[in-house]
Amino acid sequence: MSSGFWKDQNVLITGLTGFIGCWLAECLCEAGAKVIGYDLSGDGALPLHPGLKEKITLIKGDILDPKNLEDAFRKHGVSVCFHLAGQSMIEVGESSAQMTFEVNVRGTWSVLEAAKKAGVERVLVSSSNTAYGEQKEYPFVETAPLNGSHPYAASKACTDIITRSYAKSLKMHAVACRQTNTFGGADFHLTHIVPSTILSVLKGEEPIIKSDGTPRKSYLYVEDTVQGYIRLAEEAHRPEVSGQAFNITSDSSPSVLELVETVIEVSGKKMSPKITGTPETTRKEHEALSQEKARQVLGWQPRYTLREGIKKTYEWYQDHQKEIEKLVSRHH
Ligand SMILES: NC(=O)c1ccc[n+]([C@@H]2O[C@H](COP(=O)([O-])OP(=O)(O)OC[C@H]3O[C@@H](n4cnc5c(N)ncnc54)[C@H](O)[C@@H]3O)[C@@H](O)[C@H]2O)c1
Structure with missing residues (x-):
């Protein structure tokens, strides 16, 4: 993080009360920014970050209301916007495709439009690893076609293209961040593979792998994801950054079995995962994003x-198991 850049900068995070938004807000507050959150939800993961609510200004609002957003940008003199709000779950995309497109696609142009009108200088938008879909060549570089095929992936491919078009045609500093599967403490989406495996292991139950264990994906510890976002915002004025997409990713792609075994190994317990899928029921997935552009352009x-991130995450859930289960049960 550049020293000084964030001091007294007015920064608005859409989706602040979500899993990654809270971690990003923690980091920006630490760096001296004045952080404003804009979210439909008034709490989300906030209760899992003690003291954070008191350090930020939270506006309860919908990204599908561009006038309200524009007012928020103007009122707070926002110079940087991180747009993280969205429908973030693949399985919800399958059951509620239209809502996913509304929030992730219309929501994106709504945020960019409001930011443009209010004169926000830099906008960072959450795209996704899933935007790539199936590829012929590995690892996926940013110039690869966006083949995301299920509704969530397709919505993120649209998000990505819309963001870059605003930068190119409407002369804004806007960047699409193709972050990979992010894990860390205080993730209240307990269907995500890392928290669900950790909670099973903590309870002494065999973690269940629903596939045959072979699908490969990249995973990134949340503090690294947040640093990737921050670097992109700091560099967003450069012509080789604005209007571009960047992979924010680890450079390994473990199989699901290897990931689960890493959790078990970190726990120090003696157990084996229960594999319930077969090769016939498993979708062949191999997702591997290239880190090269982010390394070279952003440093x-x-x-x-992976092991260090899993260790930190395991320790977080060990210390907060009851708290997170209570929070999640309150929301269901
Ligand atoms: N978590 C990951 O592994 C991952 C990977 C790639 C991309 N992403 C993307 O990164 C972003 C943040 O991910 P996350 O895991 O923190 O998601 P999250 O679901 O925890 O947070 C999303 C937040 O957006 C808010 N929101 C939803 N609809 C809204 C609306 N209409 N108006 C205002 N707020 C609204 C929700 O209340 C929530 O607080 C999302 O856009 C997601 O799609 C996440």
């Missing part, structure tokens, strides 16, 4: 290995 690379 960004992850600080944590």
